Structure formats: structure tokens, C-alpha cells
Amino acid sequence: MKKQILMTFIGMTALVLGCKKSNTTSDELAVNNAVVPATEALCNARGWASQGGGTSGGSGTTTTPTVVTNYDQFKAAVLSTTVKLIEVRGTITVPSLGRIDFKDQSGKTIYGVAGARLLSNDQTKTGSGIMYMRRCTDVVIRNLIFEGPGAYDVDGQDNLTIDECTRIWIDHCEFRDGVDGNLDFKNKANFISVSWTKFNYLKPPRAGGSGGSNDHRYTNLIGSSDGATADRNTLNITFARCWWAPGCVERMPRVRFGKIHLVNNYFNSPVANYCIGAGLEANILVEANVFENVDEPIRFIANNFTAVTQRNNIFTNTTGNTAGSGTAFTPPYTLSVLSASSVKSTVTGSGGAGATIGGNACSTF
Numbered sequence: 001m002k003k004q005i006l007m008t009f010i011g012m013t014a015l016v017l018g019c020k021k022s023n024t025t026s027d028e029l030a031v032n033n034a035v036v037p038a039t040e041a042l043c044n045a046r047g048w049a050s051q052g053g054g055t056s057g058g059s060g061t062t063t064t065p066t067v068v069t070n071y072d073q074f075k076a077a078v079l080s081t082t083v084k085l086i087e088v089r090g091t092i093t094v095p096s097l098g099r100i101d102f103k104d105q106s107g108k109t110i111y112g113v114a115g116a117r118l119l120s121n122d123q124t125k126t127g128s129g130i131m132y133m134r135r136c137t138d139v140v141i142r143n144l145i146f147e148g149p150g151a152y153d154v155d156g157q158d159n160l161t162i163d164e165c166t167r168i169w170i171d172h173c174e175f176r177d178g179v180d181g182n183l184d185f186k187n188k189a190n191f192i193s194v195s196w197t198k199f200n201y202l203k204p205p206r207a208g209g210s211g212g213s214n215d216h217r218y219t220n221l222i223g224s225s226d227g228a229t230a231d232r233n234t235l236n237i238t239f240a241r242c243w244w245a246p247g248c249v250e251r252m253p254r255v256r257f258g259k260i261h262l263v264n265n266y267f268n269s270p271v272a273n274y275c276i277g278a279g280l281e282a283n284i285l286v287e288a289n290v291f292e293n294v295d296e297p298i299r300f301i302a303n304n305f306t307a308v309t310q311r312n313n314i315f316t317n318t319t320g321n322t323a324g325s326g327t328a329f330t331p332p333y334t335l336s337v338l339s340a341s342s343v344k345s346t347v348t349g350s351g352g353a354g355a356t357i358g359g360n361a362c363s364t365f
Contacts, residue, residue: 043362045140045169046335047238047261049193055167057109057140058084059360065111071095074118078102078110078131087360088112088144094120099129099157106137110144111360117145120159120179123206128179129157134187136165141173143355148178150203151218153211158184158221167191171363174198174354180216181251185258186224190234194242195365196347198354200269201247217249217271223256226280231257240264240335240365241346243353249273254301255282259329264338264365266347268292274299274320278308285328288312288340296320314340335365 045055065087068074074092077083078100084107094100099120120130130146133139146159159178162168164187174197175182182199185192199219207214223231235258244252248269253260254277262284267275274296278284283306291297291313298308298321307326315322338346347353357363 043140045193046365047193047195047240047333048191048236049167049169049238050333051236052167052191053138055138055140055169055191055193057138057169058107059109059140061085061107068092071098075100081105084108086110088116088118090115091117091119094118094122094130096122096124097127099127100131101134102131102136103134104136105139108136108138109140109142109360111140111142112144112355114358116143116355117147119147121149123149123152123154123156123179125154125156125210128154129161130159132157132161132163133165133168134163136168138167139165140169140171142171142360143173143357145174145176145355146178146182147176148182150177150179150206151201151216152179152206153209153213153216154179155211156180158182161186162189162192163187165189165192168193170194170197172196172353172355172357174200175219176200177203178219180218181221182219184221185235185237186221186231187228188231188234190236192236193238193240195238195240196242196353196356196363198243198245199248199252200245201249215249217247218251218254219244219248220251220253222253222258222260223279226256228256232281234258235260237261238263241343241353242266243347244269244275246270250277252276254279255284256280257282259283261285261287261331262289263287263335264343264347265289266292266344266353267294267297269294272296276308277301278305280304281306282308283329284308285331286310286313286324288337288343290314290316290340290343291318291322292316292344294318297322298324300325312340314343
């Protein structure tokens, strides 16, 4: 009877969140100290990932996830074109030189149950990083912690790099302590939404790297260089209800070329040199965010950005520039925008930004 009541509650929760839910699977996990069948959420992304045909990943293709608990299982499932739904359990340690090259796939969802973590301890140029995604389409990554060994400027790899991929939704994840960065986007990546995701650095940076920076806690780079002009008219990305937490120094994000919508996010890293960086042809809408105890919420890295529109944001105990310049793009989609006064409590609260939802559950923004 208790099991039936709990399953009814889960089903009602999914409906409240505006998503349909498929049949339950035979796999089991703990929910509120009870063991119930795992559920698979059939959700569609909002923001830029709703464009170009939309993003729902592999959730609609199968009712049974492939459950992985170690590196070999995880790698095999990621590289398999027939596996569409991957459930990660526990901590999976990526061995030295074991970064996974996830490429040329479509219609896939990778999600973690409560506490699931992908961990890399490699700080070398060639061996760092957890996963590199290239030429993938319609992929959802949800409720996973990506943890690196700490920032070290050796021109190494990010925890996750999105390269020439389209229609990607990253939801309720946490990216921490990447060697080169936490989560970067490059090479015509497009139609991407990052929602309810936390970025931070918990480990001290390592100085003396060959790249020249002694404190490379630079979290999100959009566009690899000014010379990558093929990125024009791509790199369209939404960050909604995310949290750039203590430890982040720069690139929250640092933008070239793309149309970037930053909405309802929270920035509170006291070591920040700057938060949002506008570079070559960057077109950025900064809407209803909260900046607290940070330096330079908005930096104009060069005078060749397209526009930065700042509206309805809250700046508390900040220094440096808070002004926009020019008129940014109008998003081609609609989404629910919170009042800035509600952002901090929503993003940092229970079920807020980070790997906080326990599995492959729908979320809204």
C-alpha cells in the first residue's frame, strides 16, 4: 500500500512539472528510504534547446535504462549507438587517459541517480577531462556531478566540452574543479540549454602551468578564439536558473559570436575577477539575475561585441561595471521568468541548481 501511494505521488509530481511519464522499469532505486521502480521522464527542453526541432534525448525511445556502476560499463554505454538511456549509479572514476570521446550520436539521455558522480584525477594536458562530445544531436545530460582534480593551466581539457553539437540540454548537473574549465562550447555548437546547473571550484588551483595562469578557475568558455569565424550564427545558448558559486574566478560565461540568454541565475563567487565576459560579436541578454559579492558583473572584453542588454537584475555588494551596451537579440522562444527577488532562494534551495533531483525527472524554467 505504501508503495502504491509513493508511486502515485511521483506520477502527480511529473504532471505538475508539465511532463509526460512513460512506463516504469524493473530497475529499482531508493526514494525517501523506500524501494520503488525507477521512472523515466519524457521531457522537452525549453530555451535555445527547444529550437531546430527540439531536444528530448533518448527518453522516448526505450522504457529500460542501461544501468552503469563502473567506468568500463559507462564507457561502453556512452559509445554504443544502440543504448539510448543511461542511468549512472555511485562514483565512476575515469582512469588516466580515459577521457570518453562521445561522438556522432543522436537521441540519447545520460542521467544519474542521487549522488552519481563522474570523477577525474588527471591534471595532465593529454589525460585530463571527463567527456568530450562532438557532432552529437538531441542529447540530454541530467543530475550528474562532473568533478575534476582542480584547475591547472596546462592547456588541458574541461570536465565536459561540447564541440559541433546541436540540440543539447544539460539539466540539474554540477560541474566542479575542471582542469582547463568546467563546461565549454565550441566549433558551431548550437541550440543548447543549460538549466538548474551549478558551477564551482572546491579544490585550490595549482600554479605553474605551461599556459601561464596561476589561477585558472575559468568555468565556461563559449567560442574558442576570435579566429573561429565559422561560429557566426551559431553558439546560441540559454543559461537558466544556474549558480556560479564560490571558487569561480572568470568566464561565467565568456562569450564570442553567440546569442546568449542568461536568465534567473545566481552569481556569488567572492574571488571573481569578472562574471559575464562579452567578446567578439557576443550578443548577450542578461535578464533577472542576481549578482552578490562579486567584482565586475559584466565585462566588455573588447569593443567588438554586438550588444549586451542588462534588465531587471539585482546587484548586491558588487564592484565594477553593471551596465549593458546596445540592444541584444529577442529570444525566439518563451519561458517563465522569475522576479529577480526570487532567484537566490529558488536557485540555492532544495531541488535548486545542482544534481538535486535524484534521477531523470522533468524540470521547468
